[in-house]
Amino acid sequence: MNTSTLSPADALTRKPYQGKLLIDGAWSEAADGSTLDRKSPAHDKLVAVYAQAGAADAERAIAAARKAFDKGPWPRMKGAERARILRTVAEGILSRKHELALMETLENGKPMAQSLAEIEGAADLWHYAATLARNLHGDSYNTLGENTLGVVLREPIGVVSIITPWNFPFLIVSQKLPFALAAGCTTVVKPAEVTSGTTVMLGEILQAAGMPSGVVNILVGRGSVVGEVMVTHADVDMLSFTGSTAIGKQAVAKSAQTLKKVSMELGGKNPQIIFPDCDWDAAVDAAVYGIYFNAGQCCNSGSRILVHESIAERFTVAVVERSKRVKVGDPLTQGVQVGAITTDKQLETILSHVEGARRDGATVALGGARISTTGMYVEPTVVTGVTRDMAIAKEEVFGPVLAVLTFKDLDEAVDLANSTLYGLSAAVWSQDFSTCLSAARRIRAGTVWVNTFLEGHAELPFGGYHESGIGRELGRFATEDYTETKTLHMHLGGRTDWYLPR
8 A cells, every 4th residue: 555645534534554473483362362453643543453462362372483593494504694684674674665654644643754764774774684694793712722723603692572652653563573584593583562553563574585484573562561471481582672771671570580581772862062163054953853853752762962151151042942843743644754742641741741840940942831622732842941850851752842951161061961861862063073073072972973863874783772672783793692602622633531640
């Protein structure tokens, strides 16, 4: 179905998408017959109905992945064969990009243009992972003496549980799944229950590409039920999770029962540091883009701007004025930049953070309220007079709410940047390269942008310090995260018994 020319009215009158569970290569209903409805957060209309997995379905999916790893062809294929299938998946994604983008927008609430860009970016990740499938390698040592040869192998770790969030459903599953597959792993994937559509559609694309049965199993269900099994099951060798830091901590604790390997991409409270000699227009634009992209529902959101005190007032006024021009509304309407908040729970969280900032003595210079219309929308919001001890300066809001703090010099700016429990990303804005590099090297974050913000490439690793996570995704070592290292220590020729005199 080509949805590129559908009007908003047509998109909302289409029959709700019907999604099933993908287990061992077959689509099925839930064992107990449960279903899950999803309404569009932007329009409050039913857009999808899914089979809702329970614990029994999760057990069956894990068993299928275990069998596919232990006895199936996928881990034993040549890297070139796995790469060919991954490339076919990438092309399948592009052939259905408009359909996938519409599903993403209807379930998530983000603007169509953004959804389409993310689907295209995700396809690029599958293409990149295909190159790694052919280049994964170990090491050898011919320097251990004439009777010894050492070979270090990289073997797929086994069955991987992949749990993804609702803010970037298709992009984030594509940051994980193709790299696990490139390494030769088998998987059980659970998307967020409120944004499952594009991941279920991906299952269709995988099957069409020739993915063997049981290699990718997809479950729509609640984390408290399905996720619990995926995190604790003894037949799962690794957990790859993206979500909030609080839930991530719980997942790590529960996974420790079986000492699984874990990869965690969690929260952030990311600063953009604005020095007086910045490129003014670019920095103002980045401050606005950084907080309102995806309605601020982004772990990499630039939710704090740290502005030098000499330009703070003028810069804040410029940000407020530009924020007033940000177009919020129906994500199916062309030109909209900020769509709906994805869940009612998140809407409540955002508004409570704004109210908390007021109580703490900060000033809401712009916005701060829900927009009165059908659907869940929040005004672009700028909070000034923020100090480092306020909750709004330290806690992840995950919404279109920008906190403005000031600093006197580089040392204070770096200290402020490092003053939260997180360390996912940051940005530095200055025309002075020494200033940028000095700050970037001292900021404790996994990514530091210099005179830009929220750019990403498949070749560059992504992940955080501190409570922003464990491990890295993307980059040329991405497949290695889904492997175990094995040493082959080989002795050549005869060997003398240790207890004989020499």
